[in-house]
Amino acid sequence: MQASVRHDNFIRMPATVKEASERRPSREGKVRKEFWLDPKTLRRAQAILGTATERETVEVALDMIAFRRELLDGTRALSGLEIDPIR
Numbered sequence: 001m002q003a004s005v006r007h008d009n010f011i012r013m014p015a016t017v018k019e020a021s022e023r024r025p026s027r028e029g030k031v032r033k034e035f036w037l038d039p040k041t042l043r044r045a046q047a048i049l050g051t052a053t054e055r056e057t058v059e060v061a062l063d064m065i066a067f068r069r070e071l072l073d074g075t076r077a078l079s080g081l082e083i084d085p086i087r
Contacts, residue, residue: 042054051057 037058042057045061046054046057049057049060051060
């Protein structure tokens, strides 16, 4: 099914109308935030991450930052250990 989508002063046509379950992922456990982001930086991150949507791009980038912290914490925890040579 085709429908137009109105955004402030312009209309983009046509837009595919999807079923509600396809349109948005579960909102359970999530909070709504609004940000002003540089579109060029967002597109660059999306291309690097290979994500399908801007929202997914932001979520993956935030997950990567949390994972980076876990890696750093793990490296610090292991830094004082002696490692036996491989025989």
